[in-house]
Amino acid sequence: MTIMLLQTVTLPTPSALDPRGPVAAHESGLWWGMLAAAGVIFLLVLYLLLRPLFRRNDDPDVAPAPTLPHDTDRRWVVWGGAVMPAVVLFGVFIATLATLAAVRMPPHAADLTIDVVGHRWWWEVRYPGQGFETADEIHVPVGRPVRIRLTSGDVIHSFWVPQIGGKTDLIPGQLNETWVQADHPGTYYGKCGEYCGQQHAHMALAFVAQSPAEYEVWVRRESAGAQAAGDSGAVVGQQLFHDKGCAFCHSVRGTPFRGDVGPDLTHVATRRLLAGGSFDNTRGMLAGWIANPDVMKPGTLMPAVPMSGAELQALVDYLESLQ
Numbered sequence: 001m002t003i004m005l006l007q008t009v010t011l012p013t014p015s016a017l018d019p020r021g022p023v024a025a026h027e028s029g030l031w032w033g034m035l036a037a038a039g040v041i042f043l044l045v046l047y048l049l050l051r052p053l054f055r056r057n058d059d060p061d062v063a064p065a066p067t068l069p070h071d072t073d074r075r076w077v078v079w080g081g082a083v084m085p086a087v088v089l090f091g092v093f094i095a096t097l098a099t100l101a102a103v104r105m106p107p108h109a110a111d112l113t114i115d116v117v118g119h120r121w122w123w124e125v126r127y128p129g130q131g132f133e134t135a136d137e138i139h140v141p142v143g144r145p146v147r148i149r150l151t152s153g154d155v156i157h158s159f160w161v162p163q164i165g166g167k168t169d170l171i172p173g174q175l176n177e178t179w180v181q182a183d184h185p186g187t188y189y190g191k192c193g194e195y196c197g198q199q200h201a202h203m204a205l206a207f208v209a210q211s212p213a214e215y216e217v218w219v220r221r222e223s224a225g226a227q228a229a230g231d232s233g234a235v236v237g238q239q240l241f242h243d244k245g246c247a248f249c250h251s252v253r254g255t256p257f258r259g260d261v262g263p264d265l266t267h268v269a270t271r272r273l274l275a276g277g278s279f280d281n282t283r284g285m286l287a288g289w290i291a292n293p294d295v296m297k298p299g300t301l302m303p304a305v306p307m308s309g310a311e312l313q314a315l316v317d318y319l320e321s322l323q
């Protein structure tokens, strides 16, 4: 029996209560409001529960023996059991509607649209206006509302970046829309919010909010095709990318590789994460992922392709040249 310990990437745990954009701020405001209301009600119930315990027996108002329900008891049932819960639930309902209304539309028209397609288990991210696509990583300029169109290539997933906003489902055959806005630069992490199979827990994405200037630099780089393979290892690796069948599933813009099953790899070397946020994008993880995908991420659709150690090194050389 082989016991294998895999070092998966440890991403920061994003908290929806540490909002960095208007949608998440509304959502966390609702949460705090509900917590406050629940706290007050909890204390009230606790008081009513404990009060008889601390009553002295010689209190004149202590009933001598249990009695059958009479008017006073019925008042408790009606007010405490029906009227008060109805008022509280109605209040929560109104607060929820107000939050939904507040986050339904961006404050001003979103002039940037990003298409996100969920896959088992990674995120396809397309920038239709800019004409490129990437994976497991969304870049946005700070302070600007961004329209996100969501669909799925297989089962239902859910888009959720807790510090920015969500969740909205990605449903096969349906286009759902949401919008996001980040008010502070930084890298936030998103998670799939809907159970989607064996590796649901390893379906993360990096949400990178950048200053407009940095964002433009990123867009220019992503829009460009891949750099030509330079050193000899990368040249051999590029040929192997074709010969070993990688190009059936993956595309590299600027080359004849046009597969559209797996993630676009045009600038894979610049990404922070691999395999739907499962691993840091290091040379070792990349090589291990290619050599043994099903061990690294059981259930993945990425097949293992037999190759020698030297071939694997050359293939990784090529992928690492895709800056």
Ligand code: CUA
Binding pocket: 118, 119, 121, 156, 157, 158, 192, 193, 194, 195, 196, 197, 199, 200, 201, 203
């Ligand atoms: Cu995709 Cu859970």
